[in-house]
Structures are given as C-alpha cells and as structure tokens.
Amino acid sequence: MSGKDSNPSGEDRGNGVKTYDAFLSSRRTFLKSMGATGVAATTPTWASMAQAGADEVEAQQDGAPAEGERQIKLTVNGKAHTLNVAPNAILLDVLRERLGLTGTKKGCDLGQCGACTLHINGTSVNSCLSLAVAHDGDEITTVEGVADNERLHALQEAFWEEDAYQCGYCTSGQIMSALNVLEDERIPKNDAGAVREAMSGNICRCGAYNNILAAIQSAHRKLGGIS
Ligand code: FES
C-alpha cells in the first residue's frame, strides 16, 4: 500500500504527525499559495484559483526613474507594465517581488534546475539568469498566465490527473518547459527518451519524472497530437 493510502481515514492520531487528509489539505493550500502553480483541480473553484494570480496583478506604471535606475516596459500575461529597476535587477526577482507573480520559483538561482522557467516571446528561459533590463519591450508568460480564464490548459489538467508532482516546487517550471515541448513538432511525444531529453533542464527533487512524462504525453493526446 502506498504512503498515500496508508491512512485514508485522516483521523487525528494526536502525535503531531499529519494524517493523509491533513497532508492533502496542507499540500493544496501550499499549491494555492504558489500562485496555483499551474496545477489545479478541474473544478471551477480551483480553475478560478489558477487564474486569480494573473488577474489580481495590477498594471504597474512607475513614474520617472530615480538616479541609477532604468525604466523598462514588460508585457506580462497580457498586462503592460512600466517599471523602474536597477540595472542588475534579475527578471525572476522583478516578477516575484514587484508584480507579486510568485508562481515562478527560485530553486538553484544558478540556471541549473529550471524552477524559474517562463516564456519570453514564446521561448522558455531561465529567469534567474535574465537581467530585467535585457527584456525591455518583451512579452512574458508566467504560469499564472497559462490558464484561459477559468479553463485550465490541457497540460495543467494532465499534471493534476497524472499526479505529476509531489511538493510542487518544480511544477511551474516543468509546465512552462513542457508547453514548449508540446509545441515543438521536432520532438516525438510518443518517444519517452526524446521527451525526457527535452525536459532535462527541469530537475524534480521529488523524482516525479515518470508522472511528468505521462502528463505531457496525456496532454499531447488531449490536444489531438498523434506523434
Ligand atoms: S532557479 Fe533558475 S535555473 Fe534554478
């Protein structure tokens, strides 16, 4: 019996150890706090949560930059922002700290784990290695911008259905990379090795790789792909 099934009653053992139901509850709360991470149940409530992160972000319109700052324009999840930033400000930090888009994660901060993956002009990029000023005028999509209003993307649904995460910390980066994999016709989705190689820049410390692969292949089928 798996760890998940070992205590289905969820009764409180009174020993400080979380029961299965308590674990699930805290896990879901954690995922919500991550800006829904791109993973949400297929119910409207959870879909609303997934979209909320993007909708709740106000368009930022900074005034004249202070000495030493640079003014940049970014379109993030379809919303235009004008921001004054330090020349060495990192894009990941600007998105998380200035715009409150915390779905994109900081893992290694060294370009090695993929937790910070987002799309810039449609291409997957490690935002921990990206200077914000280098992306003046660019269009950025974070995991908060993947759902279509209250409709989750097929890949998000597949991550949920295939249980393609455990702690969820890598999940937003995995989803952003996987979206590019789904779009790339050079990568045969029925070739597990090819998909794994294409996703090799995204590390999952929980080892959910088999489930992530299953989610990508499931989403491919849902989207009508045959290869
Ligand atoms: S946090 Fe950017 S690659 Fe690890």
Ligand code: FES
């Ligand atoms: S689900 Fe925990 S690091 Fe991937």
